[in-house]
Amino acid sequence: MANATAIILAAGEGTRMKSNHAKVSHKILGKPMIRWVADAAIAGGCDRVVIVVGSHADEVRAIAEAAYAGATATVECVEQAERLGTGHAVKVALEATGISDGPVVVLNGDLPLVTGQTVAAFAESVSGGNAAATAFTIVPPDPFGYGRIVLAADGTIERNIEQKDCTPEQAATLTECNAGCYAFDGALLAAHIGEVGCDNAQGEYYLPDMLEILKSHGHAVRAFHCDDWREGLGVNSRAQLAQLTAIARDRINEQLMAAGVTFIDPAQAWIGPDCTIGRDTIVWPQTHLIGTCHVGQNCQLGPNTRLTNTSAGNDCVIDETVAIDAVLENGVDCGPRAYLRPGTHMLDNSKAGTHVEIKKSTIGRGSKVPHLSYIGDTTMGEGVNIGAGSITCNYDGVHKHKSVIGDNVFVGSDTMMVAPAEIGDGALVAAGSVITEPVPADALALGRARQTVIEDWAPVHFEKLRAQK
Template identity: 75%
Template sequence: MDVTAIIMAAGEGTRMKSKHAKVSHALLGKPMICWVVDAALDAGCDRVITVIGSHADEVRSILDAAYGERADAHVECVEQTERLGTAHAVRVALEATGVAAGPVVVLNGDLPLIEPATIRTFAQTVDGGAHAAAILTMTPPDPFGYGRIELDEAGSVARIVEQKDCTPEQAAGLLECNAGCYAFDGAQLAAHIGEVGCDNAQGEYYLPDMVEILKAAGQSVTIFHCDDYREGLGVNSRAQLAQLTAIARDRINERLMAEGITFIDPAQAWIGPDATVGRDTVVWPQTHLIGHCTVGEDCQLGPNTRLTDTRVGDRCIVDETVAVEAVLENDVDCGPRAYLRPGTHMLDGSKAGTHVEIKKSTIGRGSKVPHLSYIGDTTMGEGVNIGAGSITCNYDGKNKNATVIGDRTFIGSDTMMVAPVHIGSDAITGAGGTITKDVPDGALAIERTEQRIVEGYTERRRARL
């Protein structure tokens, strides 16, 4: 079954009160549009066509960044330059891509909670010719605002009654609500989409009109009921964005707990949909995993930790740490209040302690940067100890320069290592030194001015005040 997904992402989203596209707003660090695209891809859709319009360049750049280099993801953008309604958007997509056969699933770009299995089964309702179209329906606790589905005696869709047109009896009796997504037989869609008119107050071409058009052509239109109504919830405001983010958070955390992960407080941990966490890891409050994070087994994450596109091995402690595009191997200890910037690679048993910042550096096996230090553009051997307050001075105002520190070297507290510089293995630098020259293996490097004592200075100073 070759399935095409058309994702509607051209709307203005005025109720978001934002200068950005509505579908660019993120849930758990992931743009809303990517949730829907991923669901379509995971459902097995062969083509995913995203119709963009408002903020087209922004949405296109998001999709290019997420899918442009993926050989397994065929995601296309079609721009609806004139936004004349949902049926017009579908027609633009069909004309631009030539889709005219197989199931076509039309999804909204603001439905981040829809599941791949739902999309897959939804598409199957129009595969085989029994039905020309299907409407995704749900029964939310409060149906107000949704179009209601009226069925005929044979169980086919008779019509969609919009909320404003509902009589009190219909509002009370018609509980099947239109989620705004449709599945079509591609040939029937291509044959009849041009019949949708714009004779309405807004002068727009509405996709729901396809129901009556297909029925008039002697075709069957059915419903596909979504058991979990939350899959059909859309985002039209900041409040709804927060509500759906909380639902997504709970779904993910419940799944992880079922897989053997402990949450001290599941409501205070935000794990993105592309993150993986190993068994027996403990997640403390205010922990965020954003993007493609992988965490091994038996780790302690948090509290107050934010990891973005970071890999963490087994048995790591990551306490009050911000890490971006970093790699932590096994038995690594970070924090509290550590900052690991892109390119940080901490090998087995290494440590980044309190108020430590590391950037584009390798920290060797068992090496320690315990506190109050900055390490940048550095290759560090194993068993190194960096004293408090030490800095690799990697920037000369124009270029970033490298520092190399050999195995088992001891860097005294408050040492400034002015790059480019090479400090050998088994070396020692005295506290308070500024190291500007290479240090041989096994050597002691001391750089200090002679200490002077001025007797009676305090008493003479007070006399002058």
């Protein structure tokens, strides 16, 4: 929707969350709620997004600045220093930004299930002069707690009755509920927002009063009905946060299954909204994809795997693996119980096996770190085999040092490569070695202590021990 603006209300305390953080900073599938709403607004065509902050303003502002620096839409924060109600919040946003035309949608910052398609239709509902304002309405299975909308014969809103003001008959028969979000003709909103008063028990300025104000000026006010009632659900408690997380999980997993992904148990896989998975990939229970993750086709994910901001190509097996800010190319095999730390880059057909930790290292094509090893700050060529229990000793207590391992190197078990280590192509390092000097190509490196054997020593030794009892 061209020239549309979203105002997101995110200034509230969120006291029922019992938290030291802003309510809208709490995450659903690894993503802060405020970003779900802002992303929906941008996807819905809003070229300007204004987030009204108040409680924990610095925290919310930091989330927005980190996520939307360089975004195509303008995303900005405006502080409501005095929290005097939703009408006051919108007035603060208009005054600070100068918005005075085009559709303006006002969304709550704890509305993570609203979609871009719905936001676009919501903005469209006040374009072309069809209505001065629309109220976002839903029909939930249990309407208790919601304001009820009474429609006139021509489809305009006749009344908005709060739950506490409903008669028993109204509570039982009125099912169209006000979800608390509104779309306005921007010019009319700017012209009349100053008429919202605070003559109520709380002394606050309530945005819903704009509906009656616009009607009093002869403008049409209508309902915008959302067929999926879940899009109008907000979060006010930890229990509701868990409930909406489950809904978001199911919605994403259903979309992925429709696109050709297999889930062994969809209720036990948590895939973030900014993640993609290719067809014929199998997702096992207790798999988590957080942040921005991209997984290719015909992969095995899990069980017990957590990927954060990680990409994997096709035909990968990622079993019981934690990977953060890592890149896995095609045919990579990880786990079980592998830990890929930031900066890990595994090339085609490489392997990180059982109890292997890799950090800020490139593992070459076909190279293997099969088990019980640590590789840090290392560039490894192709066709390398690292024996069990081997370590690149990259830290001297103050600085990190880099190691380079060439192509087709064989490193025996229990080898310590003290950085900066250099091992040339085709070299062989004997098991149990401590490597402190460069190893030339095709050489044998042997860094063991000399073995001493004293024959017939053991029986005498144990006899002495037994005599001491």
